[in-house]
Amino acid sequence: MKKILNFFSEGNIHKIFLITAIFLGTIASVMLPIFNDPDGQYHVAVSGKIAGVNIDLSNYGEIDVGSGMDEQKDSYVNGYHLKKYYFTKYEEIDFNNLPRNFDYNVKNYVFWGHIIPAIGMKIGSLIYPSLGVVVTFARLASILVCYISIFFMIKYLKAGKLIFSAISLTPVWLNQIASLSYDASSYVVVAWFIMLVINLIYDKKITKNRNFLLLLASIFLLLVAKKNFYLLLLFLPVVYTVFPNDIKVIEKFRLNINKVMGRINSQRTVFKVIEIAVILFISLILADIGSKQYGGVIVAVKRIVRTQIFNDLNWWPDMSWLVSPYPKFNHMPIWIYGMWFAMFVLLLIYNKRFVSDLSISITAFLIFIVNILGVYYQYLGFNGAFSGYIMGVQGRYFSPLLLLFVIIVGFNKFPNVDLSNKSKSILILSLYSLIIISDGLLIFNTIYALMA
DSSP: OOOHHHSSSSGGGHHHHHHHHHHHHHHHHHHHSOSSTTTTHHHHHHHHHHTTOBOOOOTOOOOOOOOOSSHHHHHHHHTHHIIIISSSSBBOOOOOSSOOOOOOTSSSSHHHTTTTHHHHHHHHHOOOHHHHHHHHHHHHHHHHHHHHHHHHHHHOOOOOHHHHHHHHHHHHHHHHHHHHHHHHHHHHHHHHHHHHHHHHHHHOOBBBHHHHHHHHHHHHHHHHHHHGGGGGGGHHHHHHSSSSSSSSSHHHHHHHHHHHHHHHSSOHHHHHHHHHHHHHHHHHHHHHHHHHGOOHHHHHHHHHHHHSSSSOSOGGGGGTTTTTHHHHHOOOOOOHHHHHHHHHHHHHHHOOOBBBOOHHHHHHHHHHHHHHHHHHHHHTTTOOOOSSSSSSGGGGGGGGGGHHHHTTTTTSSSSOOOOOOOHHHHHHHHHHHHHHHHHHHHHHHHHHHHHH
16 A cells, blocks of 8 residues: 555656556547547548548438437447448548538638647558548547647646646546547647746746747647637736746836836725726626627626526536536536546645735636636527527536636635645545546446447
């Protein structure tokens, strides 16, 4: 037992992560049904376009290039799944003849987010041109590139290693990375950007090298990540104002900004209250104008609140944040969600308190909240519904933003919990036990649901 606890030590977190990620990722890539991710057929089509492997999915019953795994059920039940999907060569089709509109543009995430699975598809097509083989190799390419990238992030991360490990290996992340979805690349870029911000906050300075990395990460964020993650760029004006910079021009500008901020802070309280009231009023007016087509800001807020407090569905929508990437097919038990919630709270309690400026933690929290509200706003008219429950929003849209809690709860005035080395090892062992159990259930339940 002592050797086991020594292995599950704080210094080995990145190594344990890589071993677990590659092990579970390989199993998921091989075992999970084809189109295991929402809009899986769409992702196969776009990745195929990039790779020059345009598969006619209508031969597999996928007429609309839609979403779901229903068409595979009969092949699982009657035992011809391997023959149909893995041993039979696919037929190709002109991409332009596929029955769906594709936002295929080299300037956005639809293209860049499919580059890695496209490479895997190309390799798979050279080995054996069947749908099952090319999808498996596309998944493996995604697993290797994404999880090795996250391994290096965790290795060099200065705070929040365990939270990064936990979130990256939740069933939602595993499923999306072991797929052809652009979510995988999006998740990795978001994690990289947040990792750079965390290390910057920890060191309390911005070096020339860090300036370059932040610029590069910002470009990747704009190219590869989904648009709701662009809000992370709001970190830049905050950290560039708070921390000294090695580039003289930027540092001079920072000092001038701080002088202006100092004058604002020195104002009387009554003027500050008036300024805040004006900002809130203008924000409310703009929000009302923006939501006019949906009944105005009051109706929009009522619908968002109703969606959060009243469950119209036959499953828990919040489960898609962590444990159920495709609830209709995953059939994950509610107790797994409860265990993940409890584990996440424990990890937040254990998290380092390294943020010296409260404005940074507040910024992280606002980015998290505004991101959620923004996505719900985009879906106010989903499926033509202008009242009641807001449909279409999935927890996987927000999962990477949970990494922001490293910063949110990292404020150094919050109570700090010091654990003994033994307690840390038990926490890490418990986390990875939960990871293996929940990811194992994801794979088993998804397959079993198609066979039952």
